[in-house]
Amino acid sequence: MVTEPRNLSRREFSLAGICALTVAIAPQIALANADSLRALVQRLFGDQGYEESKIKLDLPEMAENGMVVPISVEVESPMTPDDYVWSLYIFAFANPVPQVSSYSFTPESGKAAISTRIRLAKSQEVVAVAEMSNGKVHVAKAPIKIMIGGCG
Amino acid sequence: MAIAPTPRVRLPAEARPGEIIEIKALISHEMETGQRKDEAGNIIPRKIIKEFTARFNDKIVFRADWYPSISANPYQAFFFRAGESGVFEFIWTDDDGTEYKTSATLTVSAPA
Numbered sequence: 184m185v186t187e188p189r190n191l192s193r194r195e196f197s198l199a200g201i202c203a204l205t206v207a208i209a210p211q212i213a214l215a216n217a218d219s220l221r222a223l224v225q226r227l228f229g230d231q232g233y234e235e236s237k238i239k240l241d242l243p244e245m246a247e248n249g250m251v252v253p254i255s256v257e258v259e260s261p262m263t264p265d266d267y268v269w270s271l272y273i274f275a276f277a278n279p280v281p282q283v284s285s286y287s288f289t290p291e292s293g294k295a296a297i298s299t300r301i302r303l304a305k306s307q308e309v310v311a312v313a314e315m316s317n318g319k320v321h322v323a324k325a326p327i328k329i330m331i332g333g334c335g
Numbered sequence: 336m337a338i339a340p341t342p343r344v345r346l347p348a349e350a351r352p353g354e355i356i357e358i359k360a361l362i363s364h365e366m367e368t369g370q371r372k373d374e375a376g377n378i379i380p381r382k383i384i385k386e387f388t389a390r391f392n393d394k395i396v397f398r399a400d401w402y403p404s405i406s407a408n409p410y411q412a413f414f415f416r417a418g419e420s421g422v423f424e425f426i427w428t429d430d431d432g433t434e435y436k437t438s439a440t441l442t443v444s445a446p447a
Contacts, residue, residue: 286400289396296414
């Protein structure tokens with residue numbers, strides 16, 4: 184599902200463990216250096232702000248093995264046709280390919296929540312970005328220590 | 336891959352109108368990231384399931400795009416608000432264009 188860029192205002196934010204990486208993000212924008220969350224949101228949605236609210240990001244604080252790390256994300260929303268979560272993106276910026284996954288919901292989803300298992304190359308912060316049907320953007324991040332990396 | 340990717344989905348067979356059910360989907364697949372090298376030092380090409388789609392009575396109700404950081408044997412749990420009875424179709428799309436599919440029925444009825 185193609186996400187239309189929205190206008191958002193900026194906010195300071197910093198991420199741990201960022202390497203210079205090439206990222207392919209829908210819609211097909213390549214990021215040479217993802218050095219801040221602000222830059223990411225700006226790349227995805229244009230000059231628009233975001234709020235660090237409404238997203239519950241469940242990630243273990245530590246994983247021995249980075250090959251299979253369980254993650255759950257839930258975005259608070261009425262999920263009505265007038266007000267629902269349009270898209271959710273997950274990023275791991277210390278991975279070779281930082282975009283982990285993206286999800287499209289409908290009001291029929293009932294809950295904008297997913298669980299999956301991901302590969303994490305090393306200790307870092309995992310970032311979730313949600314875009315609402317009204318254009319608002321929400322962000323959450325969670326740190327995780329990885330003992331043995333899983334090449335993602 | 337020695338064994339063909341096998342999809343499995345778990346969800347309730349019945350629900351009440353308006354009930355939000357959780358659907359758990361799994362497919363066996365190596366999810367070759369494109370980062371690994373073979374013994375000769377050549378990159379093993381990426382080959383992953385890149386897309387998962389859930390349709391209910393033909394309408395898309397959930398979609399996921401997956402990239403190489405999704406673990407092997409990709410697991411996907413998501414939710415659905417039951418309305419009418421019908422049939423789910425779950426589709427996993429490989430990088431090579433192959434589609435793996437499975438279906439499930441959902442019977443929705445109010446308490447007697």
